[in-house]
Amino acid sequence: MTDLRRRGGGGDTDNSDNISDKEADGEDRLACPGEAESKDVAPPSENTPHCLNKALEGLPPRWKNYWIRGVLSLAMISGFFLIIYLGPITLILVVMTVQIKCFQEIITIGYRVYRSYELPWFRTLSWYFLVCVNYFFYGETLADYFGALVQREEPLQFLSRYHRFISFALYLAGFCMFVLSLVKKHYRLQFYMFAWTHVTLLIVVTQSHLVIQNLFEGMIWFIVPISIVICNDIMAYLFGFFFGRTPLIKLSPKKTWEGFIGGFFATVVFGFLLAYLLAQFQYFVCPVGYNSETYRFTVECEPSELFILQEYTLPAVVQNALGKETVQLYPFQIHSIFLSSFGSLIGPFGGFFASGFKRAFKIKDFADTIPGHGGIMDRFDCQYLMATFTHVYIGSFIRGPNPTKVLQQLLGLQPAQQLSIFNTLSSHLRERGMLPPAGL
Amino acid sequence: MTELRHRGATDADPLSEDKGSESELRDGASDSDSKVDSGPPEVAVTSDDTPEVLNKALSGLSSRWRNWWVRGILTMAMISFFFFIIYMGPIVLMMIVLCVQIKCFQEIIHIGYSVYHSYHLPWFRSLSWYFLLCVNYFFYGETVTDCFFTLVQREEPLRILSKYHRFISFALYLTGFCMFVLSLVKKHYRLQFYMFGWTHVTLLIVVTQSHFIIHNLFEGMIWFIVPISCVICNDIMAYMFGFFFGRTPLIKLSPKKTWEGFIGGFFATVVFGILLSYVMAGYRYFVCPVEFNNDTNRFQVDCEPSELFQLTDYILPVFLQSFTGWTTVRLYPFQIHSVALSAFASIMGPFGGFFASGFKRAFKIKDFANTIPGHGGIMDRFDCQYLMATFVNVYIASFIRGPNPSKVIQQLLALRPDQQLYIFNSLKTHLTERGLLPALERAAA
Numbered sequence: 054m055t056d057l058r059r060r061g062g063g064g065d066t067d068n069s070d071n072i073s074d075k076e077a078d079g080e081d082r083l084a085c086p087g088e089a090e091s092k093d094v095a096p097p098s099e100n101t102p103h104c105l106n107k108a109l110e111g112l113p114p115r116w117k118n119y120w121i122r123g124v125l126s127l128a129m130i131s132g133f134f135l136i137i138y139l140g141p142i143t144l145i146l147v148v149m150t151v152q153i154k155c156f157q158e159i160i161t162i163g164y165r166v167y168r169s170y171e172l173p174w175f176r177t178l179s180w181y182f183l184v185c186v187n188y189f190f191y192g193e194t195l196a197d198y199f200g201a202l203v204q205r206e207e208p209l210q211f212l213s214r215y216h217r218f219i220s221f222a223l224y225l226a227g228f229c230m231f232v233l234s235l236v237k238k239h240y241r242l243q244f245y246m247f248a249w250t251h252v253t254l255l256i257v258v259t260q261s262h263l264v265i266q267n268l269f270e271g272m273i274w275f276i277v278p279i280s281i282v283i284c285n286d287i288m289a290y291l292f293g294f295f296f297g298r299t300p301l302i303k304l305s306p307k308k309t310w311e312g313f314i315g316g317f318f319a320t321v322v323f324g325f326l327l328a329y330l331l332a333q334f335q336y337f338v339c340p341v342g343y344n345s346e347t348y349r350f351t352v353e354c355e356p357s358e359l360f361i362l363q364e365y366t367l368p369a370v371v372q373n374a375l376g377k378e379t380v381q382l383y384p385f386q387i388h389s390i391f392l393s394s395f396g397s398l399i400g401p402f403g404g405f406f407a408s409g410f411k412r413a414f415k416i417k418d419f420a421d422t423i424p425g426h427g428g429i430m431d432r433f434d435c436q437y438l439m440a441t442f443t444h445v446y447i448g449s450f451i452r453g454p455n456p457t458k459v460l461q462q463l464l465g466l467q468p469a470q471q472l473s474i475f476n477t478l479s480s481h482l483r484e485r486g487m488l489p490p491a492g493l
Numbered sequence: 494m495t496e497l498r499h500r501g502a503t504d505a506d507p508l509s510e511d512k513g514s515e516s517e518l519r520d521g522a523s524d525s526d527s528k529v530d531s532g533p534p535e536v537a538v539t540s541d542d543t544p545e546v547l548n549k550a551l552s553g554l555s556s557r558w559r560n561w562w563v564r565g566i567l568t569m570a571m572i573s574f575f576f577f578i579i580y581m582g583p584i585v586l587m588m589i590v591l592c593v594q595i596k597c598f599q600e601i602i603h604i605g606y607s608v609y610h611s612y613h614l615p616w617f618r619s620l621s622w623y624f625l626l627c628v629n630y631f632f633y634g635e636t637v638t639d640c641f642f643t644l645v646q647r648e649e650p651l652r653i654l655s656k657y658h659r660f661i662s663f664a665l666y667l668t669g670f671c672m673f674v675l676s677l678v679k680k681h682y683r684l685q686f687y688m689f690g691w692t693h694v695t696l697l698i699v700v701t702q703s704h705f706i707i708h709n710l711f712e713g714m715i716w717f718i719v720p721i722s723c724v725i726c727n728d729i730m731a732y733m734f735g736f737f738f739g740r741t742p743l744i745k746l747s748p749k750k751t752w753e754g755f756i757g758g759f760f761a762t763v764v765f766g767i768l769l770s771y772v773m774a775g776y777r778y779f780v781c782p783v784e785f786n787n788d789t790n791r792f793q794v795d796c797e798p799s800e801l802f803q804l805t806d807y808i809l810p811v812f813l814q815s816f817t818g819w820t821t822v823r824l825y826p827f828q829i830h831s832v833a834l835s836a837f838a839s840i841m842g843p844f845g846g847f848f849a850s851g852f853k854r855a856f857k858i859k860d861f862a863n864t865i866p867g868h869g870g871i872m873d874r875f876d877c878q879y880l881m882a883t884f885v886n887v888y889i890a891s892f893i894r895g896p897n898p899s900k901v902i903q904q905l906l907a908l909r910p911d912q913q914l915y916i917f918n919s920l921k922t923h924l925t926e927r928g929l930l931p932a933l934e935r936a937a938a
Contacts, residue, residue: 218891221883225841228880232847235746240855248694255693304677399667405674413682438670441663449660459904460916468929474902475924478917487910488917 152261189220281396289316317397324393407434594703631662723838731758759839766835849876
């Protein structure tokens, strides 16, 4: 999470900060000799809605700042609950919207840093690449989940079969447009923006794709990690506020070790309790499936063993303390401890990275979409590492291969190969005693 | 391919060019940094690097012809080397690809360093190499797990590494990421972020594509040789046609390219591709997928050639029939595919070259490095190949190869027993429907 910076109250005096690349000044000789002054990134102006301003007129600026942040925090958390209630489709749409907004925020910063306004092609090209990469990723995901629907419709089947080729062709078209758009005096600028776009795509789009894949595993794999990161933010801030003394890292002077450690323990406990709460409902626990007949998403299933209460024997130490021998837990709660640990210990590095980025380019916030908080990217900078970690965690420790997918691949093989696999599989199952021995 | 620039001829040339570029290179990357800088390190001047022996032998000729001879000899040397490593077999090829990748990475990172004067950030060199290692570990782990499946399952430590491969790779990457964050130094933020971005884009370009090349190689050496040869042939042919017939410039970015060279190169490459694939498709050595024999612990290329590599009769279209007097022609289906590959190499390959040219103009460098005398760096030679490797990989996945059976078995065996049983029953039903398992239906358990 980004540092708490004084916002709104005293007005920003950052106009003197020149974020444009000094090197770009040297390039002025190459680029546009006429262009004199450098444009700053617009300081985040006071963007709170008018009604809020009126309501908080009476308070001194510092408290006003806190109230705005507080109100907006509650608004965002309520929004979060609302979209969870609305279901998987809404969640996917919201994730996509957030991704597009984050991409736009970072690209805008890049434009300002490189003063690329006068390269009209590049805005189009950046958005085009975003569309391409999204098409590629969502195509792969959709082909998996909507398998039956895709097989039925002829155009969808064609698109799905040659999906990689079509995506690559689309990307290549963008690449060729880039090469053709290279203008004599702007080479370096254009290459910088090309690289900036690609790194942004790498960070933003792949991670949002991983978030969606986690979502399809079960909404709990989406809700718990996000809540953990939010909780860690808030708890670390509160612990730092009340007990903070030792600075944590030079990069973010307001972070303290007390906040860090207090946040860690609080988050682990929170994750544990939240996991317990959510694991009881099928709505959260079941993989999101698509019912081809009713054309709706369904979240109904037999909960896997992760979400069935089991008895765990307490270690002797805890037994004496609590007086109980065993405790009933969901195995998922054990996993939630690992997720919480990661969110508390490594998650902040994502925040430091974003802080360093903002200091490097001398901007206070990524944008000023959310009053009091900055841009969408400011709120989501810690989430990205978390999403990747959750995805890798699920892939490594929880989920095996998807049986439907394996069957699909099997049916796509040549008959001779299918036969050989059939024989291998039957001998394997026979060894395990799952099949009675062949009576031949 | 990069333009033919006069190399080596007069030493005065490179030096003066560099003086002009010095001021451009002085990227005041971080605002307060430029004051601390003593003198901008130049990107290495592409000095004449030819070996002494070559210099002596050619001392008699005038400088322009000498240049031609140097390039010609080195071209021959590289092509012979190519044949040699093909002869040596798949393992050597893989190692060569790995070395080329590391060298390309080093060249590009070196340019980044020079542009941003990052020499005094000692961490960053280590971090770049560390990220290279991580990404390579990830990709090669995935490939190795596929090919060496049985071997991996047998050895216990390999099995654990393979099972948690993604997690381990991610943990390694994260360590690098945290080291980067911890290494951020107050006045160098922007520089460090630039280098971080530069490293990642380079990794994206260089490592993923070399990984694709290895994938193609495992499909069959012909999928490695024909694309690379097509690109090389297109380079040479476009140059020849441009030399003899060149008149209309092609693109402002590379003033020496001409439309005549482009189109002539296209047709020549297509013909070359067809002939080359005809020659190669007859040999199992090139055509068979590379497999690892678990018993002999060796790579082998022995198989029943797939239908792609078996001569089939094609009926010629009518106008060609009257023209040549044949009704049918015997071709390998692979030759039809090679037309697509050659077409891509001739049309899109040059864009990779233009991209590299634009890059070099943007950063005011003549060559990526001067590893190869007369030609520049390794990256100079391989800039068109990368797009080609990705295309071949996507082409194979889309049009040629179905799912990989050994991979499917792998996944099958990783499932839970009840899932395996479910799949077994579904497969049995499917196969009996097709009439492949009539007997089993009667003896069904």
